[in-house]
Amino acid sequence: MIHATKRIAGGAGLAAVLVKRAPTLELDWDARSKSRFSATDSMGREIGVVLPHDTALRGGDVLVAEDGTLLRVVAAAQPVLQVRFCAEHGSPLDLLRAAYHLGGRHVPLELQPELLQLGPDAALADMLRRQHLIVTEAQAAFEPESGAHGEGAGHGHHHHGHAHEHVPARKPLAIPVKVHDAGHVHGPGCNHDH
Numbered sequence: 001m002i003h004a005t006k007r008i009a010g011g012a013g014l015a016a017v018l019v020k021r022a023p024t025l026e027l028d029w030d031a032r033s034k035s036r037f038s039a040t041d042s043m044g045r046e047i048g049v050v051l052p053h054d055t056a057l058r059g060g061d062v063l064v065a066e067d068g069t070l071l072r073v074v075a076a077a078q079p080v081l082q083v084r085f086c087a088e089h090g091s092p093l094d095l096l097r098a099a100y101h102l103g104g105r106h107v108p109l110e111l112q113p114e115l116l117q118l119g120p121d122a123a124l125a126d127m128l129r130r131q132h133l134i135v136t137e138a139q140a141a142f143e144p145e146s147g148a149h150g151e152g153a154g155h156g157h158h159h160h161g162h163a164h165e166h167v168p169a170r171k172p173l174a175i176p177v178k179v180h181d182a183g184h185v186h187g188p189g190c191n192h193d194h
Contacts, residue, residue: 001038001046004063004071007055011062014070019062022070025049028078029108029119029142032057041071059141075141081125083116084134098128108144117142 011019024042031037035051049063057063059075085094095116102109102118110117117140118124125135 001048002065002067002069003048003050004065004069005050006064007051007057008062008064009058010060011072014062018070019072022062022072024072024074025063026074026076027057028076029144032073032075033108047071058143075143077139078142079120080110080117080138080140080142081120081128082136082138082140083118083128084114084136086132086134089132094131094133098131098133101127108142110142110144118144 008014023045025039025047026042027039031039033056035053035055036049038046038048041047047063047065049057051057057073059073061073063071063073065071083095083098085092092114095114099109099111099116102116102124105124107118107121107124119142120137128135
């Protein structure tokens, strides 16, 4: 068994011809969301993937094996639910609303401009149909979104290629107090509505 222990996100910095010629590992999301697993590459070799904890693979990533072999990761087609808004009875806002509700349930979700994709789940499909969305079963590559604070449990890490300006914490704001009548001060804690 050959061990692959290094991930190059999107094959960044590698010559395209090297990536194109590399053997492939075609993996569904369940396998790609794990940091340790074994799989068979396109050349029939058994590959043991051992990556840092909390690392996920994306289609287009490249793994480097201990012998220097490059392996191109391909997102395999797998069963998914595809969710679209009903143009006759709804709007794209319905998809945004659905993404909000699914996110609240921590459902791995792929966002596309006019489509949501998630793993098969009869209960969620029924819920989405009750929201007047069109839900169909399909076979497609599944690339769910990263978490809001990095990828999170089992989902790797995404780094931006640009800098962010860090703004220092703000000082508390002074709240103006206005005097209305003899001695009564309006401000925080005056305990009545205005």
